[in-house]
Every structure is written in C-alpha cells, then in structure tokens.
Amino acid sequence: MSELDGLLIRDLRVSFDGFTAVDGVSLTVPSGDIRFLIGPNGAGKTTLVDAVTGLVRATGSVRFGTHELLGRPVHRISRLGVGRTFQTATVFEELSVLQNLDIAAGARRGWAILARRRRGVPDEVAAALDTIGLAGHAEQPAGTLAHGQKQWLEIGMLLVQDAKLLLLDEPVAGMSHEERDATGALLETVSRDRTVVVIEHDMDFLRRFARTVTVLHAGRVLSEGTVAQVQADPRVQEVYLGHPVDTGSAPSGGE
Numbered sequence: 001m002s003e004l005d006g007l008l009i010r011d012l013r014v015s016f017d018g019f020t021a022v023d024g025v026s027l028t029v030p031s032g033d034i035r036f037l038i039g040p041n042g043a044g045k046t047t048l049v050d051a052v053t054g055l056v057r058a059t060g061s062v063r064f065g066t067h068e069l070l071g072r073p074v075h076r077i078s079r080l081g082v083g084r085t086f087q088t089a090t091v092f093e094e095l096s097v098l099q100n101l102d103i104a105a106g107a108r109r110g111w112a113i114l115a116r117r118r119r120g121v122p123d124e125v126a127a128a129l130d131t132i133g134l135a136g137h138a139e140q141p142a143g144t145l146a147h148g149q150k151q152w153l154e155i156g157m158l159l160v161q162d163a164k165l166l167l168l169d170e171p172v173a174g175m176s177h178e179e180r181d182a183t184g185a186l187l188e189t190v191s192r193d194r195t196v197v198v199i200e201h202d203m204d205f206l207r208r209f210a211r212t213v214t215v216l217h218a219g220r221v222l223s224e225g226t227v228a229q230v231q232a233d234p235r236v237q238e239v240y241l242g243h244p245v246d247t248g249s250a251p252s253g254g255e
C-alpha cells in the first residue's frame with residue numbers, strides 16, 4: 001500500500017459564481033483504504049467528487065497514482081481508472097445485467113473486441129458478476145432488479161472498466177439492512193486492490209465499514225482519522241448536534 005497508488009488531493013477549490021463550495025481541501029487516500037467522506041448537507045462532498053472526476057472546474061491538484069487529473073476531460077479521467085457512481089443508479093433498465101456489464105466493458109475495450117467475443121462471457125464480466133453477487137441474475141433485465149442489486153450492478157460496471165479508484169455517492173441510501181451488509185462486504189472485497197471513497201450519511205454503516213473518515217464542513221476538512229477519533233472530536237459533535245457531547249456516541253446522523 002503506497003501513497004503513489006492512491007488519491008492525493010491538494011488545495012482543491014471549486015467556486016460557483018463566487019460561492020466557494022470546496023474551499024482548499026487537501027486529502028490523501030492510500031491504496032487499499034475505504035475512506036468515508038461525511039459532513040452535513042451542502043458540505044461539498046459531491047462537488048469534491050465532481051471535481052476529481054472532471055465534471056466541474058477546479059483549481060489545486062488531484063493526483064491519482066502518477067497522473068494529474070485536474071484539467072483532463074471526463075473520459076480521460078475514467079480511462080485512468082477513476083470510476084464513480086451517482087446517488088440514483090444509472091443502469092440500462094431494459095437490458096440484462098450481463099448486457100449492462102458488457103457495454104461498460106466495451107466502453108473500455110472498444111467495440112471491435114466486444115463484437116468478436118459476443119457469444120461468450122468475457123472473463124472480466126464473469127468475474128464482476130461473481131464479485132457483485134449477481135451471477136444468478138445475469139439474464140434478468142436490470143430494471144427488474146431490487147434497489148440494492150442495481151447499486152451493485154453499477155459497482156460491477158466500474159469493475160469491468162478496471163476502475164482502480166471508486167468514488168461512491170451514498171451507495172446504501174434506501175437499502176435494507178441485509179443489502180447494507182452485503183454492500184459493506186462488497187466494499188471490503190473491492191478495496192483489496194483498489195482505493196474506495198464513500199460519501200455516506202448512514203452512521204451505522206460508517207461505524208462498521210469505514211477504515212478512515214474525513215469530515216467536510218462548509219467546503220473544508222473539519223476532522224480526519226479513524227471512526228473513533230472523528231466521533232470523539234468536539235468540532236464534529238458541534239456540527240452534527242449543535243453542541244459537544246460527553247459520550248463517544250456522536251455523530252448520530254447527518255440527514
């Protein structure tokens with residue numbers, strides 16, 4: 001696990017018409033980490049991910065491995081192994097699980113190779129199906145999947161694109177307890193040889209699956225560390241509860 005393979009953000013700034021949504025954020029997420037990004041509504045979490053993935057203009061520096069990402073177009077950043085999900089799943093509902101994965105894989109491989117392999121299931125697609133637990137649903141239209149399964153399919157689509165940095169925006173929102181558990185296990189599996197950044201409001205999920213936590217507030221890093229360190233930080237308690245608490249049980253929720 002080396003910093004060189006991870007995500008290095010330095011003095012990141014994003015402004016919208018004079019309003020500064022991300023205000024000088026520096027962050028280091030080493031390879032193999034599962035970093036949770038939390039903070040109240042409007043803290044700048046999604047905007048930070050937008051900046052890393054090239055969706056909004058930003059200043060500062062975002063390095064992934066040896067590559068500077070800032071200034072590159074979205075598709076180039078994706079080809080450097082950076083993948084993200086959005087809060088609402090963006091799968092092709094009428095197509096099967098397998099077809100969704102094949103299209104995602106094709107976006108990287110090129111259509112010529114895809115056409116040649118059309119009759120078999122490519123190795124990376126079969127592997128992704130197993131990893132996301134949807135091998136038994138390969139032929140099912142994605143639109144008929146359960147909510148949690150759609151999120152897993154989206155993660156599978158990043159895996160077949162060979163994403164090495166996964167940025168997931170509130171992946172367990174609306175999931176059942178069982179689906180959350182399965183998602184946590186999936187994050188642990190994919191983080192073995194990847195870097196994972198998760199934006200999440202669900203504190204129970206965070207306590208169980210975060211390796212490290214960064215708290216954003218008003219576009220800045222408020223606190224950072226292990227779950228226990230961040231929970232014990234009076235500044236974090238203040239932001240989440242409006243006042244510091246005596247016990248180590250805060251934060252208790254952001255939404």
Ligand SMILES: Nc1ncnc2c1ncn2[C@@H]1O[C@H](COP(=O)(O)OP(=O)(O)OP(=O)(O)O)[C@@H](O)[C@H]1O
Pocket residue numbers: 016019021039040041042043044045046047048
């Ligand atoms: N395209 C935009 N134009 C103007 N302001 C924006 C734009 N996108 C985000 N903002 C503002 O930037 C701030 C940060 O928004 P962002 O969506 O990053 O917050 P967040 O931490 O993801 O919040 P949430 O938990 O509600 O998803 C907010 O005040 C938001 O209104």
Ligand SMILES: [Mg+2]
Pocket residue numbers: 045046047
């Ligand atoms: Mg957001």
